[in-house]
Amino acid sequence: MKAWPLxxxxxxxxxxxxxxxxxxxxxxxxxxxxxxxxxxxxxxxPEGQIGAIDAGxxxxxHAPHSRKIVTYAEALEVDSGSKVYHSHGLPxxxxxxxxxGEDKTPIIHRAILFARANFTETPDRINDSCENGSYDKFxxxxxxSELGTCVLTWDVAGTxxxxxxxxxxxFKEFNCDLSDNGAHAQYLxxxxxxxxxxxxxxxxxxxxxxxxxxxxxxxxxxxxxxxDASGKRVEAVSKEWVEGIAGAEIPWFGSVKLMTLGAxxxxxxxxxxxxxxxxxxxxxxIFILLIIPxxxxxxxxxFLQKSPEMVSHSDESMKNHSEDIRxxx
Numbered sequence: 001m002k003a004w005p006l007x008x009x010x011x012x013x014x015x016x017x018x019x020x021x022x023x024x025x026x027x028x029x030x031x032x033x034x035x036x037x038x039x040x041x042x043x044x045x046p047e048g049q050i051g052a053i054d055a056g057x058x059x060x061x062h063a064p065h066s067r068k069i070v071t072y073a074e075a076l077e078v079d080s081g082s083k084v085y086h087s088h089g090l091p092x093x094x095x096x097x098x099x100x101g102e103d104k105t106p107i108i109h110r111a112i113l114f115a116r117a118n119f120t121e122t123p124d125r126i127n128d129s130c131e132n133g134s135y136d137k138f139x140x141x142x143x144x145s146e147l148g149t150c151v152l153t154w155d156v157a158g159t160x161x162x163x164x165x166x167x168x169x170x171f172k173e174f175n176c177d178l179s180d181n182g183a184h185a186q187y188l189x190x191x192x193x194x195x196x197x198x199x200x201x202x203x204x205x206x207x208x209x210x211x212x213x214x215x216x217x218x219x220x221x222x223x224x225x226x227x228d229a230s231g232k233r234v235e236a237v238s239k240e241w242v243e244g245i246a247g248a249e250i251p252w253f254g255s256v257k258l259m260t261l262g263a264x265x266x267x268x269x270x271x272x273x274x275x276x277x278x279x280x281x282x283x284x285x286i287f288i289l290l291i292i293p294x295x296x297x298x299x300x301x302x303f304l305q306k307s308p309e310m311v312s313h314s315d316e317s318m319k320n321h322s323e324d325i326r327x328x329x
Contacts, residue, residue: 029063030244035096036254037108040273041204044089048275052089052205053108053246055273056255056282061096061244069093069245071200073113073158076173087246090205091173094246097202099228101241105268107226107234108246109202109212112171112188115195115236117151118163136197138238151198167193167217176209178221191219199236212237252282 021033028034035058042053053059072092075085087093088110096108122143123130130150141149153163161167167190174188188209190201193216202212211217212234214225226234255278258271 028060028244028247029066030061033060034058034250035061035106035108036257038105038258038269038273039204041206042088042094042108042110043206043273043275046275047277048251048281049089050251051249053094053249054251054275054278055269056252056258056271056275056278058250058254059096059108060247060250062247064095064239064242064244066245069095069111069114069200069242071111071113071158072171072174073156073169075158076171077158088205088249095200095202095237096243096246097200097237098241098243099226099234100232101238102228102230104229106243107202107212109204111200111237112203112211113156113158113167113169113190113201115167115193115198115201116155116157117149117153117198118155119153120149120151123148123150134194134196138197138240151195154195165194167195174209178209189219189221190217191221193217195236197236197238199238200242202237252278252285255279255282 037053037055037057037059040055043049043055044052048054048056070085070087070093072090075091078084084091090110093111094108095111096106098104098106117136117139120136120139120142121130121132122141123135125144125146125148128137128148129135133150133152135148136151137148139149139151140147153165154167155162155164156167156169159169161169169190171188171190175186176188177186188203188211190211193201193213195201201217203209204212208222209218210223210225212226213236214233215222216233217225224233228234255271255274258268258274
């Protein structure tokens with residue numbers, strides 16, 4: 001059974017991987033429990049930074065209903081002297097969502113605000129349309145209790161916006177250079193935004209205030225935002241489209257998968273956005289992980305050799321060996 005030792009090692013390795021996956025699933029309550037970051041849209045430093053989200057990182061993703069999502073606006077609404085809630089380098093939560101609900105590569109960006117419906121009215125049920133306001137296919141109408149309603153006004157938690165037909169707010173803490181777009185303000189401004197439906201306005205930390213929903217949310221003082229696979233502009237991120245909340249970061253190890261994706265698919269940027277220092281950090285970490293078991297094994301063996309039981313066993317073995325030699329003589 002020379003193959004048994006190899007088979008035993010293989011079973012042990014698979015068991016460890018399964019236990020790790022089970023532990024991550026138990027911690028996050030989500031499947032899959034981890035995502036690989038492909039782009040630089042959330043980076044805070046060109047060389048990468050532990051604590052921020054860099055290309056090549058693995059991010060644990062908690063189930064979207066495991067707790068309340070705290071937006072950037074809500075995180076800033078704290079009493080003087082109170083600690084501001086941060087996640088991955090800035091206030092508020094980072095969410096993982098599908099662009100317009102499509103089943104493609106998800107986006108991992110920060111939730112800036114949540115547009116919540118205030119005043120609604122029943123739509124034209126024949127055409128599923130609204131004479132006034134925005135038709136929200138995800139909300140249940142207050143009057144006829146059917147799915148779909150017309151939203152006329154909005155509330156935004158973390159701001160003073162209540163019962164407003166449009167959403168306008170200045171986030172002066174979120175700095176960016178908008179001079180190329182002809183904007184005078186050097187911070188994130190939401191201007192006269194009318195969402196298609198209730199949902200989150202999202203933004204990559206490294207995207208220079210170019211919100212995912214595009215110029216429609218900023219009076220065209222920023223770029224075009226993101227589009228889905230069919231070329232349609234990303235709308236307010238409905239709760240139905242949120243896959244999870246970004247949790248703990250496992251730096252660098254996603255780079256291995258991106259090397260594979262870059263070589264096998266055209267849709268992945270591969271290693272394009274991975275910081276150069278990542279490779280050195282990854283190599284050093286793997287070396288440490290490989291050398292630690294060897295060092296520990298040596299220390300454990302040395303400790304066991306000095307134990308009374310091992311010393312007694314060694315003396316007994318030497319005595320028996322000496323007696324064998326004398327008898328042979």
